[in-house]
Amino acid sequence: MGKVLIIGCGGVAGVAIHKCCQNSGVFTEICIASRTVSKCEAMKKKLEGMTKAKISTAQVDADNTRELIALIEKEKPDVVLNLALPYQDLTIMDACLATKTNYVDTANYEPEDTAKFEYKWQWAYRERFEKAGITALLGSGFDPGVTGVFSAYALKHYFDEINYIDILDCNGGDHGYPFATNFNPEINIREVSAKGSYWEDGKWVETEPMEIKRVYNFPEVGEKDMYLLHHEELESLALNMPGIKRIRFFMTFGQSYLTHLKCLENVGMTSIEPIIYEGKEIVPLQFLKAVLPDPASLGPRTKGKTNIGCIFTGKKDGKEKTIYIYNVCDHEECYKEVGSQAVAYTTGVPAMIGAAMLMTKTWDKAGVYNIEEFDPDPFMEALNEFGLPWQVSENPVMVE
Ligand code: NDP
Structure with missing residues (x-):
């Protein structure tokens, strides 16, 4: 083609x-x-x-x-x-x-x-x-990406309007290192050390980093601590989901990750302000990236599963209902198939699918669009075909 x-x-x-x-x-x-x-x-x-x-x-x-x-x-x-x-x-x-x-x-x-x-x-x-x-x-990764496709799919097939979305990103994998990031360390640490925020009643509510914690029992992974973060799809979904009242994003972190992150922050290693070291300008966070394990090297060591999905609450035919659409992905299976752990896998597969949607002109409109602005059905089919099968659970446990 x-x-x-x-x-x-x-x-x-x-x-x-x-x-x-x-x-x-x-x-x-x-x-x-x-x-x-x-x-x-x-x-x-x-x-x-x-x-x-x-x-x-x-x-x-x-x-x-x-x-x-x-x-x-x-x-x-x-x-x-x-x-x-x-x-x-x-x-x-x-x-x-x-x-x-x-x-x-x-x-x-x-x-x-x-x-x-x-x-x-x-x-x-x-x-x-x-x-x-x-x-x-x-934003054709998993989050953003598949989370937007799940939202468009829920709106198209299950709801007349969606009022609440909780996006839950759980990594139940263990790579055996005390501290490492699953994708580019610089981008990852910038994201998690920033202030949190969620969107409610037409405006942003800002929180301190990791201020809001919840515990959730994830299908096929188990109970994990998760923390509210700001995440980019909140901004586009707030615009593109009619009737939306609140959108939150939670990501799971283990205690070892958080303790290391706090310590690195406290000593200034996560700063993006350049400093002079031995006459040369360096950015502490970029130096930290250089000494941390390369995320690509985590593949052979990571065991366990990821579970990423969205809980939607809204109305259908005047009645309130809730559904949870999610994907579970196994780190070891990903490694066997493509030589990478599941965090890279869950991003790389939708990236290919997004490119395929444009290449085949399945999605064909000129302009700049977020993923939830297209018909979700062909993308959802391709997720099943290319290794990220999804499930719909009706009446899931809600996040407080
Ligand atoms: P990596 O650091 O592993 O890879 C980045 C690649 O980009 C490297 O090959 C790097 O080259 C190359 N690169 C960086 N700067 C330049 C440049 N100036 N010119 C040419 N090439 C350059 O990152 P990841 O693969 O982990 O992440 C890739 C992207 O995916 C990021 O934008 C990240 O935010 C995004 N992401 C999205 C997710 C989602 O769900 N939506 C989840 C995870 C990641 P070199 O090899 O020389 O360093």
């Missing part, structure tokens, strides 16, 4: 590339381009021969729009799948605009020097993408 250009070759990209190779009827050509081209070449070597897709590689600095434009003009992809870091979203969107190429990502833009992510920068491209006749699909 067509060609995808994947930018970035880290944990999430590794899974998405495997999945594009499995879906070679849609992705007949895959170009993997990243800062460190040797990683792209290693990935190509690993997958060639196992897929009908033709794989090529390239070196690119995704902070440089001119380099990106030259690469897109040379490769002529139908879709660019951005799996680098949130800092590169705008340069890649600019290059897609200049070359009239469709764009997909999994995380919203965040300036490198301000730990605050919001959609305003990317939503500002709406009119330009529309005029250029191309699509930008924002």
Whole structure:
């Protein structure tokens, strides 16, 4: 069918590339381009021969729009799948605009020097993408991503209006390290050390980091402590779900993770303010990333399951009802299949599906859209087909 250009070759990209190779009827050509081209070449070597897709590689600095434009003009992809870091979203969107190429990502833009992510920068491209006749699909990972698809699916099939959404992200996996992060440590620590917030009655309610704790008994995982965080899909769902009154996001953390995080924060290691060390400017959080285990190395050591999903409460035919849609994913099974743990897997699979939705024109409207603005049904089918089967539980236990 067509060609995808994947930018970035880290944990999430590794899974998405495997999945594009499995879906070679849609992705007949895959170009993997990243800062460190040797990683792209290693990935190509690993997958060639196992897929009908033709794989090529390239070196690119995704902070440089001119380099990106030259690469897109040379490769002529139908879709660019951005799996680098949130800092590169705008340069890649600019290059897609200049070359009239469709764009997909999994995380919203965040300036490198301000730990605050919001959609305003990317939503500002709406009119330009529309005029250029191309699509930008924002947030096609799991959360954001599948959580938005679950929301659109619940609204389409189960409710007349949804009033409350609780998004629950549980990682019941154990990698055996006292402290490590499951995806890019810098992005992960920026997210969890920020203030929490939730959306209620038309406005944001801010909390201290980890201030709100709940305990939930997750299907197939068991009882876990979870904490309220700010998360990017809250912002788009608050706009796109008619009748919504409250949306919260909770993520599970073990005591060892929290104790280490507190200690690292207390000594200044999670700061993004540059400091001078031996005459050289360094950012403490970036230095910390360099000494922590690479998330890609957790695959062979991680056991247990993730359970990510949404509890929806709303009305159908005038009656109140609640459903829970979730996916359970096993770290060891993921590793067996694609050589990665479940956190990368649950992000990489929907990234591939989002790119496939645009490639096949199953989703075809010009402009900048969040994932819940499209028909959820073909995406939900593809989740079952490509390794993230979901379940619907009626009358689940609610979060207080
Ligand atoms: P990694 O750090 O493992 O990989 C990032 C990749 O991007 C690396 O290959 C890196 O290159 C490359 N890269 C970074 N900067 C540049 C640049 N300037 N030019 C070219 N390439 C660059 O991150 P993850 O795979 O863990 O995460 C990828 C994305 O997925 C992130 O945006 C993250 O926020 C998002 N994510 C989304 C989730 C969701 O559910 N929606 C969940 C988890 C992650 P190099 O190898 O040289 O470092």
